[in-house]
Amino acid sequence: xxxxxxxxxxxxxxxxxxxxxxxxxxxxxxxxxxxxxxxxxxxxxxxxxxxxxxxxxxxxxxxxxxxxxxxxxxxxxxxxxxxxxxxxxxxxxxxxxxxxxxxxxxxxxxxxxxxxxxxxxxxxxxxxxxxxxxxxxxxxxxxxxxxxxxxxxxxxxxxxxxxxxxxxxxxxxxxxxxxxxxxxx
Amino acid sequence: xxxxxxxxxxxxxxxxxxxxxxxxxxxxxxxxxxxxxxxxxxxxxxxxxxxxxxxxxxxxxxxxxxxxxxxxxxx
Numbered sequence: 001x002x003x004x005x006x007x008x009x010x011x012x013x014x015x016x017x018x019x020x021x022x023x024x025x026x027x028x029x030x031x032x033x034x035x036x037x038x039x040x041x042x043x044x045x046x047x048x049x050x051x052x053x054x055x056x057x058x059x060x061x062x063x064x065x066x067x068x069x070x071x072x073x074x075x076x077x078x079x080x081x082x083x084x085x086x087x088x089x090x091x092x093x094x095x096x097x098x099x100x101x102x103x104x105x106x107x108x109x110x111x112x113x114x115x116x117x118x119x120x121x122x123x124x125x126x127x128x129x130x131x132x133x134x135x136x137x138x139x140x141x142x143x144x145x146x147x148x149x150x151x152x153x154x155x156x157x158x159x160x161x162x163x164x165x166x167x168x169x170x171x172x173x174x175x176x177x178x179x180x181x182x183x184x185x
Numbered sequence: 186x187x188x189x190x191x192x193x194x195x196x197x198x199x200x201x202x203x204x205x206x207x208x209x210x211x212x213x214x215x216x217x218x219x220x221x222x223x224x225x226x227x228x229x230x231x232x233x234x235x236x237x238x239x240x241x242x243x244x245x246x247x248x249x250x251x252x253x254x255x256x257x258x259x260x
Binding site for chain 2: 026030031032034035038039044048051052055056059060114115116117118119120123124127142143145146147148173174177178181
């Protein structure tokens with residue numbers, strides 16, 4: 001097993017009491033769910049609690065999961081709702097208006113170059129500081145689009161917008177991220 | 186002595202440069218950067234342990250049948 005990600009997955013304890021398939025679900029998706037909650041909440045302990053709560057909710061609803069959506073999308077929805085509740089009415093406070101979008105577009109217009117990192121040791125902290133400076137909607141969109149397994153349609157569905165709206169906001173979110181990221185160096 | 190000191194200082198400089206070179210990276214996009222960060226992130230093993238305990242409270246293991254207690258069968 002050469003792949004370190006696969007090796008780490010294999011080391012995860014198996015949930016012995018879980019119904020069929022749930023243990024595999026945890027092994028396959030715990031990393032992406034933990035990462036999402038970590039970067040949305042910005043705190044290791046909160047992310048640990050949130051990941052536990054997300055999988056516990058999934059565990060309780062496992063018999064009702066009919067596979068209408070992919071298991072990944074299902075888990076992401078639970079995780080996003082959970083983090084939104086923790087951060088109190090995320091949608092009502094943080095959807096980016098068109099006016100705010102324009103401000104971000106102008107502020108970040110100059111950043112189109114690749115992101116250079118001299119030291120990867122503290123990269124996580126830099127990324128967190130950068131994400132903390134973005135509107136929550138941008139943060140969520142960037143974290144979702146970084147997962148290559150999620151399509152634009154699925155991201156649109158998860159965030160309650162059209163795929164075109166997602167593409168437009170992602171364009172601005174990338175620039176805003178790049179602009180802030182350079183400042184954290 | 187001075188020569189020795191200078192040599193060791195140069196050596197240190199080379200070592201630091203090499204160290205910087207090995208960790209420097211360039212990411213073509215934000216997504217690529219975030220994917221790298223995801224790969225560097227380890228899920229705390231404590232989550233699975235806690236989940237195991239929480240799941241046991243919701244779905245306790247089936248009670249040992251009474252006849253096994255009576256006859257002491259291990260199967």
